[in-house]
Amino acid sequence: MYKQSILLNGQQLSIEDVHKVAVLKVNVEICPQALSKVKEARKVILEMLDSDIPIYGFNRGVGANKDREIEPTFYEEYNRNLILSHSAGVGPEASEAVVRATMLARLNTLLLGCTGIQPEIVMMYKEFLNKEIHPVVPERGSVGVGDITCLSHIGLAMIGEGEVHYKAEKKTAAEALKKARLQPIKLGPKDGLAIVSSNALAAGKGALVLKEVTDILEMAEIIYSLSLEGLNGNVSPLDKGAYKVRPFPGQEVSASNVRKYLQNSYLWQSNQTKALQDPLCFRDACQVHGTVRDSLEYVSNYMNLQLNSSDDNPCLLFEEKRIIACSNYEVLTWVLGFEMLGNALNHLAKIACYRTIKLSTPSFTGLPRFLSPSKETIAFGTIQKTFTSLANEIRHLSNPSSSDYFSLAEDIEDHASNSMHVVTKTATIIDNLYYILGIEAMHAAQAIDLRRENNLGVGTATAYTLFRSKVPFLDKDRNLSIDINEAYKLLKSGELLEKVKLATNKG
Structure with missing residues (x-):
């Protein structure tokens, strides 16, 4: 049972919380003490209005325009122009869940009081989330030093410009604000930069991707367990x-999960005739899955830091009443973590493909070639092309891209990490993996049927029964694209994972 709302204070937002707000649309509330920080920070900014000290993005421009002075009478127009001029992203549009995750990530970091943004804008983020006003945000255009070209589209909506999705319809922001009984924001000093200059898009989507990795990793262990039963595999590893x-921590967890799924399986019977050693794709699965787990832990730790710390430049230290130029927008630490994770997932995809190939090979299984139920049936003779082509895509998506950047803004911005692109290609890897694991499950279930072995594990029996309710035994040749899609949808829905967890956690 999920909480009715999540209380934000800038310091305790978790990856799981991001999923709840973004996907399950749980409401958010703001801790009164955190809102007090925002108000105190705003007072400090207002006290600086008459200061002659150059401050980036406040009384001076941004980027190469840092030498341009901003007159106090021009604050509103300048901040509006900053939002408009930075609205330069290109499609595709971010999904509703990603937009919600993005707004949540930024709202939480605003509560640290390091921006000096007006409290009314902070409350607008909350209203957008709770009233389900979702700005149209293009996903591409960020180089990963603050997602300024994309986040500006959220600012557009807040000032009544641009478009949003409201009550399942695309509307102008002005129309949506009117229907939701909200007034467009009137921008003041430093507001524009506070809205556009953060890594909230990459962090928000990144948090959702990490939640998906957690789920698909457990799914991969369930499917691997089914494949072991289809192979009549050796369980000594x-x-x-x-x-x-x-005691590598990740692989210990993976092996423990597989043992749990295979509890009471025929594989543990000592009278079974097995190969002395199975192919590495079977023997090493827990080690490879464990590597993904270890990579995931690394990235998740730094993502939690990202979600609960300021990435603002300049950074307002309101208690000290000073504002400093800094590099808090640099996210290379966790971007490199995502690239490590993508490479680990590539290994997971590869061994899943090899297991699937082995399940179609009689010399390893003792079953008919391509798991054919009869001599007249071709069965899985061609499907290898499909899952290996998807694995080939994953291989190229796992290549690093954080080091590919240009020197911009008259050579003052000469480093970037391409954080959004790295996160997005990791998401594509996961989507391809659902297909690959779904096809592996097709082979595993077919092998189990041909083996006529009914004594499956506690977890694998549940997985097998549910899978067969969606993808029946291949008794004759049929359109396999339909089966592949059904398998993909089942795994992607999370239903199989949920039911196997329930079965294995009883008692």
């Missing part, structure tokens, strides 16, 4: 003793 002498 799952022995607890091996992990005691080599």
Whole structure:
């Protein structure tokens, strides 16, 4: 049962919370003490209005225009122009969930009081989330030093410009604000920069991607367990003793999960005739999955820091009543983590493909070639082209791109990380993996049927039964694209994962 709302204070937002607000549309509330910080920070900014000290994005321009002085009488128009001029993103449009995650990520960091933004804008983020006003935000155009060209489109909506999705319809922002009984924001000093200059788009989407990695990793372990039963595989690599002498944390968790799914399986019976050693794609699965787990832990730790810390430049230290130029927008630490994670997922995809190929090979299974139910049936003779082509895409998506950047803004901005692109290609890797694992499940279930083995594990029996309710036994040749899509939808829905968890956690 989910909480009715999530209380934000700038310091305790979790990846799971992002999923709840973005996907499940849980409401948000703002901690009164955190809002007090925002108000105190705004007072400090207003006290600086008559200061002669040059301050980036406040009384001076941004980027290469940092030498341009902004007159106090020009604050509103300048900040409006900043929003308009930075609205330069290109499609595709971010999904509703990504937009919600983005607004949530930015709202939480605003509560630290490091921007000096007016409290009315902070409250507008909350209203947009709770009233489900979702600005149309293009996903591409950020180089990863603050997602300024994309986040500006949220600013557009707040001042009554641009478009939004409201009550499942695309409307002008002005129309949506009117229907929601909200007044467009009137921008003041530093407001424009506070809205556009953060990494909230990459961080918001990144948090959702990390939640998906967690789920698909457990799904991969369930499918691997099914494949072991389809192969009549050797379970000695799952022995607890091996992990005691080599206690790598991720692989211990993976092996524990597989043992749980295979509890009571026929594979544990000592009278089974098995190969002395199975191919590495079967033997090493927990080690490879464990590597993904270890990579995921690294990225998740830094993502939690990202979601609960200021990435503002300049950074307002309101308690000290000073504002400093800094590099808090630099996110290379967790961007490189995503690239490591993408590479680990590439290994997971590869061994899943090899397991699927092995399940179609009689010399490994003792079953008919391509798991054919009869001599007249071609069965899985061609499907290898499909999943290997998807794996090839993953291989190229796992290539690093954080080091590919240009020197911009008259050479003052000469470093970037391409954070949004890195996060997006990781999301594509995951989507391809759902297809690959779905096809592996098709082979595993077919092999189990041909083996006529009914004594499956507690978890695998649940997975097999649910899978067969969506994708029946291949008794004769049929359109396999339909089966592939059904398998993909089942895995992507999370239903199989949820039911296997329930089955294995009973008692």
